Amino acid sequence: MLILFDAYGTLLDWHRGMTEALEEEGLARGDAARLASEIRDVQIRLAWHAALTETYRDFDRLTREAVAHVLAGQLGEEAVERVARAQDRLPLFPDVTESLDGLRGARLALLSNGTLRSLQAALSRHGLLFTFDHVVSVDPARTYKPARRAYQHALQVLKVEKRDVLYVSGNDWDAAAAEHFGFRACHLRRSEGHPFPYVRAPRLAVRSAADLPALVSSLQTS
Numbered sequence: 001m002l003i004l005f006d007a008y009g010t011l012l013d014w015h016r017g018m019t020e021a022l023e024e025e026g027l028a029r030g031d032a033a034r035l036a037s038e039i040r041d042v043q044i045r046l047a048w049h050a051a052l053t054e055t056y057r058d059f060d061r062l063t064r065e066a067v068a069h070v071l072a073g074q075l076g077e078e079a080v081e082r083v084a085r086a087q088d089r090l091p092l093f094p095d096v097t098e099s100l101d102g103l104r105g106a107r108l109a110l111l112s113n114g115t116l117r118s119l120q121a122a123l124s125r126h127g128l129l130f131t132f133d134h135v136v137s138v139d140p141a142r143t144y145k146p147a148r149r150a151y152q153h154a155l156q157v158l159k160v161e162k163r164d165v166l167y168v169s170g171n172d173w174d175a176a177a178a179e180h181f182g183f184r185a186c187h188l189r190r191s192e193g194h195p196f197p198y199v200r201a202p203r204l205a206v207r208s209a210a211d212l213p214a215l216v217s218s219l220q221t222s
Helices: 014-024 029-053 059-070 077-089 096-102 116-125 148-158 172-181 209-221
Strands: 002-005 107-112 134-137 165-169 184-188 204-206
Touching: 002 148, 014 029, 014 077, 029 059, 059 077, 059 116, 077 116, 096 209, 107 116, 107 148, 116 134, 134 148, 148 165, 148 172, 165 172, 165 209, 172 184, 184 209, 204 209
Parallel strands: 002 107, 002 165, 107 134, 165 184, 184 204
Antiparallel strands: none
């Protein structure tokens, strides 16, 4: 079994990292948290639009566009660039280290909408770059998750069959799309909330990344 992780919102805490970056620019914490959520929403909308219309720009550029759009009139160009580059130094979720320690010896990989440069920078900061057998960016496929071509690109790079993949994402739309593609998907559902009625919802869910080693062990023995 190959365990294939998403990055942003799964291993890397995008919202906390961007909130802290905005606080460093002088914004109050409440305002920073609200703006970070708005930036993330715009970033995802731009990525989905790019995938659907085949107007691909890499994720670093999309992030700068989202930051500039949300912060227009509030921060200058240099500050916008600093906030956008915070994506290179995002913190880990607190449950990630325990999870990866418990998965030692398993075959691990990562599939992200992020650029390889940004992913490598963020993982290297936490000493995790070589924890994964492969770090796969959608960049060569010139599309974004949840497009099927993004997941197909991972299969081609990793040289595995769909049935051999456990896909883990903290983003419900990503986990549902991976399940629909044919992966066995697990939604890392850290927060409360009623799941959306996706046509094919992820068949597995955990509340903490620390629960993944036990889940993987049960799947391997079932």
